Amino acid sequence: MFKVNNNYAELPESYLFSEVAHRLAAYREANPDREVIRMDIGDVSIPLGDVVVKALCKASEDMGTRTGFHGYGPEQGYLFLREKIARFDYKEHGIHTIGAEDIFVSDGAKSDLGNFVDMFGDDIRIAVTDPGYPVYVDTNVLSGRGGKLVDGKWSGLTYLECKPENGFKPQVPTDGVDVIYLCFPNNPTGVALNRSELKEWVDYAIEHGSLLIFDSAYEAYISSEDVPHSIYEIEEAEKVAVEIRSYSKTAGFTGVRCGYTVVPRALEFKSDSGNQISLNKMWNRRQSTKFNGVGYIVQKAAEALYTAEGREMIRENIAYYKKNAAMLREALEKKSWMVIGGIDSPYVWAFPESNGVYSEGASLTSWQLFDKLLSELNISSTPGVGFGECAEGWVRFTGFNTYENTLKAIERIESGILK
């Protein structure tokens, strides 16, 4: 008789985004005359740039001709794109340890993050930040590494607590963990790590033989001088870290679906039999067996991002969203909110003065604050607690809405009763 993977039954229904949608829908139905501004969404609002649309159409037309048709492509991605990535995203930033052979093009960060657990052996300890992107936890629970769920935390996972006291920067663990998920600039807090802070994690991984999974989805938002754009700017990181990037938040590709993962050839671990195993070869095998590569048309669109016009488009997009985030940040600070992020990130992480002293526990939970923002200001936010227990009382605002809507939201914040 067929038996299912019981870990699926253990994992509670995904709650955060569906509950936000549910409460929003209910509020809108009860208040059809009010215009709610969505400052919760992590999705972009600027349409695809001309350079991308042209590349998509050109590649589509080529696919309609005998000479320009492309069938199955390499599972790793076309070399034309991987070479551009190696050059523009690494070599030009002074990183010479990463080449095209280390790069795997994919349909997005979520797929690669989710599928990378295929590489994991049994009996390894996984560490995640609290708060953090729920996919890190959920994919490990589904593959049987969660243990028991007690008071909102999985016994099998190590939570790296991020709180206002430590500036929402996780501390290197005192005990041994084998895989560490790091996302900086962070979702949801918008916090970035500087060179010396990142180096601590690389040093830890080298010392303990751990694997770092570095989620770099928001790299393009970095403007602070001392914040590295890639984990590989830290010496020897290529021996311990995988880096996952996406064009979603950079070039508005959330609906196009393209990203890439760097699995350096230098990344090796011991197998049970004592042999050195190349994670690059393993991932190559995984992708060759379970994936047929990203479509040719989409890869041509990604390639266009590395032209002068494409790079300019990305700069403009990022500047637009960063301006939104900076304005939000300023408006909230004026109202005496505690504000984190919004500098090297599109996300603003916030806690209102009226919500008590965070170290003594918030007066309002994140969900109560969500409801209050919705009913009093008609602004939708993302409740921080959805990213982890440490974030109770906080909410996330996004800079991804339009400039016009962000302005409106700010007016409401400024004139609103909510401190």
Place this chain on the structure above:
Amino acid sequence: MFKVNNNYAELPESYLFSEVAHRLAAYREANPDREVIRMDIGDVSIPLGDVVVKALCKASEDMGTRTGFHGYGPEQGYLFLREKIARFDYKEHGIHTIGAEDIFVSDGAKSDLGNFVDMFGDDIRIAVTDPGYPVYVDTNVLSGRGGKLVDGKWSGLTYLECKPENGFKPQVPTDGVDVIYLCFPNNPTGVALNRSELKEWVDYAIEHGSLLIFDSAYEAYISSEDVPHSIYEIEEAEKVAVEIRSYSKTAGFTGVRCGYTVVPRALEFKSDSGNQISLNKMWNRRQSTKFNGVGYIVQKAAEALYTAEGREMIRENIAYYKKNAAMLREALEKKSWMVIGGIDSPYVWAFPESNGVYSEGASLTSWQLFDKLLSELNISSTPGVGFGECAEGWVRFTGFNTYENTLKAIERIESGILK
């Protein structure tokens, strides 16, 4: 210390297609003046049709406008496509048990086949046909269900032998297996199963509580009256079967990347705690956690396949490849080869008279036959043994090359010394 999934070390390097490529390259280098015709490839040769190119360009242009831009889409696929699939691929064929909610759009059959092992519990017995698509075996070995590799077979898997004696049709097992991979029309043999033959498998699955994974990639090639186009034409199949389809071989989407998997709401199994678990909900959870859906542009292209023009294009493509296959079949039969497939399938499965009596073992192995076809006729084929031990001595020819190249290959077969 991080430990890898040791099953990766157990699985030998993928051999079949890389070895074909390797031998081809070596032959071409040694014989630069000879033109080799590739009758091995499973990739299509007809470029995308106008209706598809137009849909791709239109959607790309829309994505460049404020009103037409689409960011994150539903992980399950857009309803506009899922409703078309439900109507045209199921309802219009008299199947009323499958609706849009049972359908999950994906980037292709290989991804879904590979990822579906995430749903499997421990200690279940997997059955595959021999010969069969290597992905069924490899993905189960990588997830720890292979056992030991002995004489080319995995001790943990049940092989359903397909041989000339049984017309390359697997027999329903006498012992209990929990998951059965079936692909009909078959890759590589081209054999299709009729209604009563398919019904045996559904009956078996109902009786034993097994899950059928029905790979239906070649459904569009069916022309025989008594061969069902979907497993759901068999009564109660929606309670035991998942069906996986792809636009790759139908509409030339091998480089576009789109397909779908049907996981009926009626498909339920018991969890360890005795609860009924919906596989549809589990797969939805898997996809929502580890996948961000197929790009909007690609889904609009797939939608265009359901217009009158799109359906006509598919009919023409299929007719073209089937004609190639039929010509190949005829030519090989004239030379007294034993030929299977090529009727409801683009693949022709063949064994030359000169190769002895199959039941007594072939005189030439599949790889020797491959070499002989390459050096004597300058035709590249796919060695059957690459799909399973039962296929030793056989080779697969494909109808996917152009008509002109297929004609050339046939001339060589007809004039060649090889019987």
